[in-house]
Amino acid sequence: MTQRLPHTARSLAADLRALGLAPGDTVLVHSSLRAIGFVAGLAQAVVQALLDVLGPAGTLVVPTHTTFNSDPAGWRNPPVPPEWWPVIREQSPGFDPARTPSWWVGTLPEIVRKWPGALRSDHPQMSFAAVGAQAGTVVRDHRLEEGLGEASPLGAIYRLRGRVLLIGCSHDRNTSLHLAECRQDRPVMTDYGAAVCLPGGASRWVTWTAPLADSSDFAKLGGAYEESGALAVGMVGDAVARLMPQRELVDFATAWIRCFR
Template identity: 70%
Template structure:
């Protein structure tokens, strides 16, 4: 039996263009690289295909979150002894956009984060990296209290009329839906904590209050949004991909959550 040819930068870029990604687009990507299948050049080729699809005037955005830099009192996977909590808070290295690796968001965001010319926002837990023409504009502002809010990279993508691309993953990983959470009339607020690196290189523990993050309804919201016909579903390599306008998605989710 003849084996199918491996995917390449050119074939993946073609799939992305067929899905609707075009030159000049700003696109926020969530992906399971494994779902794409065998790619000549591996994950680096996937990033290059995305960059080729949006072209030199476009911008690629990815989440580069750091869940290990959170308050250990809330850790459950796995939990740590309470006696360790003050040591972790006092001794953790502060978040550094250049040095601190992303976690639990897949390998592609880490490749984008370290790509020449990439920029990263400075939020110690919920950072994003961007690569391309609007990178500095997208990640330049990211206050502690706006992890997923209006002044976060999610809000910047919204204002720029960007797109969301899910490759081989569902809406549970669709961070743009968190922007809709922050737009509720009275979102539930919770406390957060992280180690932050100061200008002198020393670390300190900081705390703040911000809207809670709850993905419980994300798959349901995503399915309802897709039912409107606003998302394009197609193949990128072997993966099922979904491309959608972020502004329409967030506006839909904002209304959906208000009606729950």
């Protein structure tokens, strides 16, 4: 069924306010633009709606991950021949926060990444971009071995008592749940690799060890969290949206993973 009128930045802002998003909030957004429906101005209008609601004291955060910049030995979709691996490691352009596009995180993060005044963390795989009053606090000091841990934008949002907003997507895309994995007493560790950009434009392959990011049970975890009632559910355009306090979410997830994994 065709929607009666196009959604607009103004109508989406009204939906976001009705959901509970407020001026001054720091909010990490995961979204499906397709689920929202037709918007006059497309993704740009969605970002504008978020910023209009947050106001000058608020901060919009999005994942700008670049998981293609990883060790080809672990690629499965699709795999590449072993004889390609050294070429990819040695010849891939290093991650550059200003130039390297995000990948597999949707259209909206790319719009935010390029927004005037946006800042981006410098992690070669798990970067985040932010616009607003707390952008510098959110993206700075993103340590290589802390892609989704305490010394990452996720940890910064936790300390800022920020919020998580899922628009038209489920908890399997709720990146904050990875912070709970990193907080386990004995997290499962794995090796990572990526190309990083050096001063002057050359690149270098680096490796590090960090907790394994495993979202396979996040839908179940998110469902258990929702039973606690500590979130707001409503419509943003045609999409079901969920707004929740990130600190309470991560605390719940930390305990849940300890018990059920």
